[in-house]
Amino acid sequence: MTLSLHEISVGMFVPFLRNLSGLLDKAAAHAEARKIDPAILLGMRLYPNMYDLAQQVGEAVRHAVVGSALLAGREPITFAAAKPDLAEQQRRIAAAVDFVESLPRAEIDAAGDKDVAFRLKSGTELPFTGRSLLLTFTVPQFFFHVTTAYDILRHAGVDLVKKDFLGRR
Numbered sequence: 001m002t003l004s005l006h007e008i009s010v011g012m013f014v015p016f017l018r019n020l021s022g023l024l025d026k027a028a029a030h031a032e033a034r035k036i037d038p039a040i041l042l043g044m045r046l047y048p049n050m051y052d053l054a055q056q057v058g059e060a061v062r063h064a065v066v067g068s069a070l071l072a073g074r075e076p077i078t079f080a081a082a083k084p085d086l087a088e089q090q091r092r093i094a095a096a097v098d099f100v101e102s103l104p105r106a107e108i109d110a111a112g113d114k115d116v117a118f119r120l121k122s123g124t125e126l127p128f129t130g131r132s133l134l135l136t137f138t139v140p141q142f143f144f145h146v147t148t149a150y151d152i153l154r155h156a157g158v159d160l161v162k163k164d165f166l167g168r169r
Contacts (some may be wrong), residue, residue, distance in 0.1 A: 115128075
């Protein structure tokens with residue numbers, strides 16, 4: 001059985017972005033029930049030198065959007081630099097899902113040997129082929145940030161289980 005690049009990218013990003021949205025729904029309910037400012041949850045981190053929850057969500061979205069856009073040869077959507085609240089995080093996830101789903105499957109599938117460069121926030125460009133971008137960088141980065149967001153919320157006491165991370169299959 002052969003997996004296409006579209007299945008490995010869009011096919012994985014979309015359900016896990018939706019799961020991430022579900023995690024944020026549970027975070028909002030947790031904050032409301034305990035009368036906690038949701039901004040406190042968004043500012044939480046697992047360790048002082050790690051990104052906070054807001055940045056973890058932002059990086060998951062960024063890797064899904066930029067990685068998919070690079071494969072499809074399209075410009076990625078961008079978001080305002082302002083620090084988003086929970087509602088804005090949800091809008092950004094929804095926009096990311098809409099964007100990656102709109103990209104042409106054939107162009108993504110044909111990008112395996114295509115030369116692409118992922119630009120880090122520092123401006124440094126990392127060269128890849130489409131296939132190596134997905135398998136060695138974008139997908140691992142995406143899952144790192146989604147997992148860390150889940151872990152931050154669990155650490156904060158949000159009632160989550162593995163099924164919330166994996167989604168209902």
